[in-house]
Amino acid sequence: MTLDLNPLPFPRAILFDLDGTLIDSAPDITAAVNELLVGRDLPPFPVETVTTMIGDGMPKLVERAFEASGNPLAGRALEQVVQDMTPIYLRHLTGRSSLMPGVREALAEFHMMGIAMAVTTNKPQRAAREVLLHFGLVDMLGAIVGGDAVSHKKPAPDALLLALERLRIGVEGALMVGDSKADVGAARAAGLPVALVRGGYTQIPVEELGADLVCDSLLQLPSALQALRKAA
Structure with a gap:
């Protein structure tokens, strides 16, 4: 666990990313990407390769997959393949995914403390809600904002502000x-x-991304924030 020298204010609300933060969804995303590729006579990728493509929404995922396969897409061709990917993606949401370490326990603790919580993700809204329902987390959340619910996906602030x-x-x-x-x-x-939180899908070490706080897992987050509250 790494703390910034300046204490964080204790939050009234926590906004969580989904893929790589709450859910290890890389196996399901890999299955969807490979179904799309194999249907076009392109070779599949291992989960380690697809993991490097995750993080900026489904259109970017498709673009990266085809570029990595040696068949780059752009413009209307990319738009068409993204449309073809949508039903495939929605068939591969929960079959191979799992909760990241400490998620259920951390969210339950924050919920008991009366902290409002929401999920802000570049994943499509429908997909995000289905995943969260599957894992029984929806009742602890006050809002779910998917990438298609806003004009600009993260790293734009739109989803967080909504x-x-x-x-x-x-x-x-x-x-x-x-x-x-x-x-x-x-x-x-x-x-x-x-x-x-370490263990997600970033290709850059989390310590180098300029966060205020870095934890090994969400299990550490409640105690880390309590410590910061006492220090503030």
């Missing part, structure tokens, strides 16, 4: 929790402090 609007909490009372550069960028653009 989630806070729905929670009726200002930016001064909130914290973003994620695993990637996009989460840090969105938090900074929204004026929020940000905590990162």
Whole structure:
């Protein structure tokens, strides 16, 4: 666990990223990408390769997959393949995915403390809600904002600001929790402090992304924030 020297304000609301932060969805995303590729007589990728493509929404995922296969797409051709990917993607949401370490326990603790929580993700809204329902997390959340619910995906601040609007909490009372550069960028653009959790899908070490707090898992986050509260 790494703490910034400046204590964070104790949050009234926490906004969580989904893929790589709450859910290890890489196996399901890999299955969807490979179904799309194999259907076009292209070779499949291992999960380690697809993991490097995750983080900026489904269109970017498709673009990266075809570029890595040696068949780059752009313009209307890319748009068509993204449309073809949508039903495939929606068939591969929960069959191979699992909760990241400490997620259920951390969210339950924050819920008991009365902290409002939301998910802000570049995943499509329908997909995000289905995943969260599958893992039994929806009842602890005050809002779910998918990438298709806003004009600009993370690292733009749109999803974070919409989630806070729905929670009726200002930016001064909130914290973003994620695993990637996009989460840090969105938090900074929204004026929020940000905590990162190791073990997600970033290709850059989390210590180098400029977060205010870095934890080994979400299990550490409640105690880390309690320590910061006492230090503030």
